[in-house]
Amino acid sequence: MITSVLVANRGEIARRVFRTCRELGLATVAVHSDADAEALHVRGADAAVRLPGTAPADTYLRGDRLVEAALDASADAVHPGYGFLSENADFARAVIEAGLAWIGPPPEAIEAMASKTRAKELMRAAGVPLLEPVPAGEADAGSLPLLVKASAGGGGRGMRVVRRLADLPDEIAAAQSEALGAFGDGEVFVEPYLERARHVEVQVLADGEGTVWVLGTRDCSLQRRHQKVVEEAPAPGLDEKRTEALHRAAEEAARAVGYRSAGTVEFLVSTADGGPYFLEMNTRLQVEHPVTECVHRVDLVAEQIRIAEGRSLDAEGPPPARGHAVEARLYAEDPARGWQPQTGEVLRLDVPDATEGTGGHRHPETSTPVLPWAVGARSGVRLDTGVTAGSEIGTAYDPMLAKVIAWAPERGDAVRLLADALARARIHGPATNRDLLVRSLRHPEFTSGAFDTGFYERHLASLTEELAGVREDRRTAALAAALADAAARTGAPEGPGRPPAVR
Secondary structure, eight states, X not given: OOOEEEESSOHHHHHHHHHHHHHTTOEEEEEEXXXXXXXXXXXXXXXXXXXXXXXXXXXXXXXXHXXXXXXXXXXXXXXXXXXXTXXXXXXXXXXXXXXXXXXXXXXXXXXXXXXXXXXXHHXXXXXXOBOOOOOGGGOOGGGOSEEEEESSOOTTTTOEEEOSGGGHHHHHHHHHHHHHHHHSOOOEEEEEOOSSEEEEEEEEEEOTTSOEEEEEEEEEEEEETTEEEEEEESOTTOOHHHHHHHHHHHHHHHHHTTOXXXXXXXXXXXTTTOOEEEEEEEOSOOTTHHHHHHHHTOOHHHHHHHHHTTOOOOTTOSOXXXXXXXXXXXXXXXXXXXXXXXXXXXXXXXXXXXXXXXXXXXXXXXXXXXXXHHHSSOOEEEEEESOOTTOEEOSSSOOEEEEEEEEESSHHHHHHHHHHHHHHOEEESSOOXXXXXXXXXXXXXXXXXOOOTTHHHHHHHHHTOOOTXXXXXXXXXHHHHHHHHHHHOOOOOSTTSSOOBOO
16 A cells, blocks of 8 residues: 655646645655755655756756655555656556655556657557558648657657658758757657648546446647647537547547556548547646546546556546536747747636635545546636745746646536636736637637637737737736735745755
């Protein structure tokens, strides 16, 4: 049985895992770079271990230091969160070889899906539908448009859309260079680019006994630079036949690699031919996992921990889906200026009436922690964040401030609730994408459910237009609020104070 969990990550996801650990009676260990010494996830842990340095390469990407930290803190399990080393098979092996429980999939499954090229080969053999790669030397005008993609990594890096055949060699070279710098692997491949498609993914959970849960679909089509901005569950507008095809393909993908723990199988759903095409499998917990938790009333982190302990999933399957959930990622960035990341001190971050985390009780049927309002018929808003007043947003890490999630019995109500929660949120400090999110959620194309991955290509200019005088008025209001916050803020930490340092 697991008794103490080190989260090999930072910020929002570290706090998210810690909340479930507390629900399950497990001790928590945080790790932190020097830049994160006073971060919210460190304050909320039972113990903390310093990773000397600031750059990710010296801290959160040092598997040897993370394993050493877990042993020094007497943790008996490691949860990788998402990003950093969460999909690194060598790190998973190092954790296991150190005698620690790995709260994630088998290293072999991570390895099998680490290369998108290899993953496509495996999925083709398993009968999962996919877009066939186009050999660069065989591409012609009829192949256009094309997409050059890095075989390793993700997050939109190493990706190039090619609309002119003459541009293909240069775009391949550029993608190779970017992929090499970002992932240490310059391998790329070329495939057809679907102009009008939806990005739909399927959440799976698998235990060590051969049981695979399929927990519905999520739509992640609202993206900037191939990175998700708004996600929802279930994916709207999919008929029963297409949904069943997606579920079946996701289950086949999980079984093909002997999967265990939580994972996500991603697809493109063409608006032209309707066919789902396999994209990749993320062998970790996704950023957008809360929408699935709200709809299925399942704590995915709790299930990950139970599976790591060797427990089995209910062979009857997961709780059925109920209602609709939508998540928006609040970033410190300026969409009107090329999504430029913003830095500075967060002076205030307050989403009225939001419940943070997974709640404080267990679902009577599943025994897993859930949001109080997700059990009954009432609507509600959930906030997952790793920052608070006084947090400094720098350049070393992702500029995501929070995830705001709304659940309601019907999609329209959930969308409206989320837009209202964001509009009423009090956010002072660096510029954010809040206004863009509100306008996106209220846009008729989104509210109708008839959107695709080209949403921001078509609408960004109109969505970021400033009404006359609005920006100056907001600056004045923000300054007044910031002065009031600075005068009133005590900087009180979460819980009794900063946890004891292990070393």
